[in-house]
Amino acid sequence: MDMNEIKEIFFQECEEQLAELESGLLKLNDGDRDPETVNAVFRAVHSIKGGAGAFGLDDLVSFAHVFETTLDCVRSNKLEPTQDVLKVMLKSADVLADLTNAARDGGSVDEARSRTLIRELEALANGETPAATEAPAPKPAAAAPKAAAPAPVVEKPAVNDEGFQPIPFSFGDFDEEPAAHYVPTCQILFKPKKDLYAKGNEAVLLLRDLSRLGEMSVYCDMDALPTLDKMNPEEAYFSWKISVTTDKGEDGVRSVFEFAEWDCDLDIHTIEEDVVSEATDDEELPMQPVPFDLSILDDGGSVAAEDEPAVIESDAAAAVAAAETASKVAQVASRAADNAKAAAAASAASAAQANQAAAAGQTIRVDLDRVDRLINLVGELVINQAMLSQSVVENDSNGTSSINMGLEELQQLTREIQDSVMAIRAQPVKPVFQRMARTVREIADITGKSVRLITEGENTEVDKTVIDKLAEPLTHMIRNAVDHGLEMPEKREALGKNPEGTVRLTAKHRSGRIVIELADDGAGINREKVRQKAIDNDLIAADANLSDEEIDNLIFHAGFSTADKVSDLSGRGVGMDVVKRSIQALGGRISISSKPGQGSVFTMSLPLTLAVLDGMVVTVAGQTLVVPLTAIVETLQPEASAIHSFGASQRLISIRNSFCPLVDVGRILNFRNIQANPMDGVALLVESEGGGQRALMVDAIQGQRQVVIKSLEANYTHVPGIAAATILGDGRVALILDVDAVVAASRGHSLRQDISLAATG
Amino acid sequence: MHGRELIAFRIADQEFCVNVMSVREIRGWTPATAMPHAPSYVLGMINLRGAVLPIVDLSQRLGMKAAEPTDRHVIIVAQVGLKVVGLLVDAVSDILTVTDENIQPTPDIANEAEKGYARGILAMEGRMICLIELDSLFPHTESEAA
Numbered sequence: 001m002d003m004n005e006i007k008e009i010f011f012q013e014c015e016e017q018l019a020e021l022e023s024g025l026l027k028l029n030d031g032d033r034d035p036e037t038v039n040a041v042f043r044a045v046h047s048i049k050g051g052a053g054a055f056g057l058d059d060l061v062s063f064a065h066v067f068e069t070t071l072d073c074v075r076s077n078k079l080e081p082t083q084d085v086l087k088v089m090l091k092s093a094d095v096l097a098d099l100t101n102a103a104r105d106g107g108s109v110d111e112a113r114s115r116t117l118i119r120e121l122e123a124l125a126n127g128e129t130p131a132a133t134e135a136p137a138p139k140p141a142a143a144a145p146k147a148a149a150p151a152p153v154v155e156k157p158a159v160n161d162e163g164f165q166p167i168p169f170s171f172g173d174f175d176e177e178p179a180a181h182y183v184p185t186c187q188i189l190f191k192p193k194k195d196l197y198a199k200g201n202e203a204v205l206l207l208r209d210l211s212r213l214g215e216m217s218v219y220c221d222m223d224a225l226p227t228l229d230k231m232n233p234e235e236a237y238f239s240w241k242i243s244v245t246t247d248k249g250e251d252g253v254r255s256v257f258e259f260a261e262w263d264c265d266l267d268i269h270t271i272e273e274d275v276v277s278e279a280t281d282d283e284e285l286p287m288q289p290v291p292f293d294l295s296i297l298d299d300g301g302s303v304a305a306e307d308e309p310a311v312i313e314s315d316a317a318a319a320v321a322a323a324e325t326a327s328k329v330a331q332v333a334s335r336a337a338d339n340a341k342a343a344a345a346a347s348a349a350s351a352a353q354a355n356q357a358a359a360a361g362q363t364i365r366v367d368l369d370r371v372d373r374l375i376n377l378v379g380e381l382v383i384n385q386a387m388l389s390q391s392v393v394e395n396d397s398n399g400t401s402s403i404n405m406g407l408e409e410l411q412q413l414t415r416e417i418q419d420s421v422m423a424i425r426a427q428p429v430k431p432v433f434q435r436m437a438r439t440v441r442e443i444a445d446i447t448g449k450s451v452r453l454i455t456e457g458e459n460t461e462v463d464k465t466v467i468d469k470l471a472e473p474l475t476h477m478i479r480n481a482v483d484h485g486l487e488m489p490e491k492r493e494a495l496g497k498n499p500e501g502t503v504r505l506t507a508k509h510r511s512g513r514i515v516i517e518l519a520d521d522g523a524g525i526n527r528e529k530v531r532q533k534a535i536d537n538d539l540i541a542a543d544a545n546l547s548d549e550e551i552d553n554l555i556f557h558a559g560f561s562t563a564d565k566v567s568d569l570s571g572r573g574v575g576m577d578v579v580k581r582s583i584q585a586l587g588g589r590i591s592i593s594s595k596p597g598q599g600s601v602f603t604m605s606l607p608l609t610l611a612v613l614d615g616m617v618v619t620v621a622g623q624t625l626v627v628p629l630t631a632i633v634e635t636l637q638p639e640a641s642a643i644h645s646f647g648a649s650q651r652l653i654s655i656r657n658s659f660c661p662l663v664d665v666g667r668i669l670n671f672r673n674i675q676a677n678p679m680d681g682v683a684l685l686v687e688s689e690g691g692g693q694r695a696l697m698v699d700a701i702q703g704q705r706q707v708v709i710k711s712l713e714a715n716y717t718h719v720p721g722i723a724a725a726t727i728l729g730d731g732r733v734a735l736i737l738d739v740d741a742v743v744a745a746s747r748g749h750s751l752r753q754d755i756s757l758a759a760t761g
Numbered sequence: 762m763h764g765r766e767l768i769a770f771r772i773a774d775q776e777f778c779v780n781v782m783s784v785r786e787i788r789g790w791t792p793a794t795a796m797p798h799a800p801s802y803v804l805g806m807i808n809l810r811g812a813v814l815p816i817v818d819l820s821q822r823l824g825m826k827a828a829e830p831t832d833r834h835v836i837i838v839a840q841v842g843l844k845v846v847g848l849l850v851d852a853v854s855d856i857l858t859v860t861d862e863n864i865q866p867t868p869d870i871a872n873e874a875e876k877g878y879a880r881g882i883l884a885m886e887g888r889m890i891c892l893i894e895l896d897s898l899f900p901h902t903e904s905e906a907a
Contacts, residue, residue, distance in 0.1 A: 376811045376812075377811065379811055380810050380811035383808070383811075623794065623795060624794075669797035669798070670797050670798055671795070671797060710811070710812070710813045711813070712806070712813055714812065714813070714844070715812065715813060715814055715815055715844045715845050715846065716796075716806070716813070716815040716844070719796055719797060719798060719799070720797075720798060721797060721798075722796075722797065725794075725806060725813045727808045727811065727813075731791075731808050732792070732794060732807075732808065733793070733794040733805075733806040733807060733808050733813055734794060735794065735796070735797075735806075
């Protein structure tokens, strides 16, 4: 595995973390106050930061650091996650995603935006956390010079190439006399196991929480730490002996370890105050504890986090990096020790995030190619099984033989296998929906509207390729819904509506397809204006009699939307034809229903996978072709009276008093040289890109079936008029018609001219 | 000087051979689905275990008479560049192991068409076998769309 692969994995994990982050923040936004949610959000940012540090992605690290700091304030209840706070955080999550993308693809980010957010985050962390100053370190200012003093002593061992030298340090001022009044002291033996780090806990944070309970001294036992070459960065080697003088008692101490209890050896017992000093004396600490500047640990503290965040917190930069850091920062040797520890912890944590996910849902990451190969093979299996059945039926007239029964069973099994394999590619639409949340935020910001996005059915699963191609049209539609659909808050209020507009995005399965609905509670379509616009653009006659539905559907018309002209329209219409086209390219359909004053609902119906297609199997000039069902509006048997010649070779068919050009598919595809007699065949009324209708003439319809799409380009070349190939039940190859290309060809563009044809060479 | 293996096959009364390394498998003829707008030597597509495979009438492609495929014809499935193509031939006759020295240059009486695909000729027990360069038979078009 080279560095790039590891990096790729990191970015994949980042995507997961970012999704986790966003959904966590949204949950908080909805009033969820579960500490686990906050922890999950914190962990996500922390893991990204850790990984980014390892790859030297400084921009990402520094932003994540500030973000993490603020999140930590929320986690430690220093900062109330109000709507305002969360707004900043959601924006920060967006920027974090941008930074991640920029780091991956080398793009740039809006630096001004990220700097503004860094300031806002810092303001949140500092401004609203008075606790931070009175927090753990008793004398943060004084600690710094003290830390410098013992440093020379420690410097030598720290650069020792054998490994790390243990550096004990004390929290709080160790020399200080204990308070005179009676406060019980807890002795804690804390020995984390590997799992503790794997679950995203961190000893440093636990220790810091402990230090908040009262006076504390810590001895870190590093005896178990092996030399660098033998060290496993995911293993836990350190243990701590801690004594805390606290009035919270043993229970208070135990609560600190609440989430870590199962993953560490923990021994807590309370001793009397005056015994403490003895106890610590008895320990005969091998080295004098180094006074430790706690504010280093305290991310929210005022220490120069700006200057050295990468050094202090570049945790995941494996142990080697930590060793280098150790020599560099030997001035504050204790930092180095902390670093090493953090390095081990965080690298384990980031690597083990996957483990954690595994615990939750047991997932593996598989190369898509492998899945596709499996799907191909199963497709073959299905075809083979069909062929086998067919030949058995042909050779065996009595249908009760054991062969037949076995075949039936085989058929069921293959079908089940096919379904399960298809399910592997299926993914929940959640990631796309989450991206839409961001789009809504941005558009709401730009337009000054207040919008609430409600998503439902995020776990509805659909093929990955469909998901990938869904984002674009959906973004477009959401923009339209917010920009054109919803009214300004003042206007909404005047209308007696909630000033905050609602956009509802729903996904559900319905009869073998996925149905996605986008509903807003805005003004609905202004039919008068749409109608006028259509008349102005010569799309309809001035006196055309159109139903409301027909008017609504005009917005999908290609000629309707020329963005610059339509932008002042209060209805919709910006690029809806583009949306419709991309939905159709996915084999889907889109429709709209709108109620004036109450809003509009767009309904998209999409196939669950792009690997198969519902098609009508037809015969043309002795060849079997498949016409995608989504393109077909209706089929009809032409009557002689309905066919009208037009010019030299054109013929039109009249359908309910409108004339539609007849297109002989066999002719267009060069399967025959003379026009077939329309009366001998069947006409398929199709709608193509651009909305034009054509009647495609085929010789006969064989039936409807679902076919597996096979690429022609893989071994051959693109063929004009043909979208792809498929394999029918008899094992023969059938071609899938590219309806748009055929219709375009009938408009006079020759198919042959479109491309430099196949193998002429 | 090392030997290489060639697969020899027959089209009408002539023998040809291709490098064995480019041959994936040899199978019987099955009817192909005709392609619109295809050159006449492209007979159509067949299903090769789930992959859609173009079948080329090698006889026509080499400028000879069009084949009339029967059950006794053979399809040589060959890798050409990134693509896999089925070559329709009359029969596979032999596997030869030859060294470069056995391969004689194409005689200069050959016209441009033959020079284009013939890499050389082999003399084998009184037979003459023409070594074909598949990449030059299906040049850019096959790799362009890849």
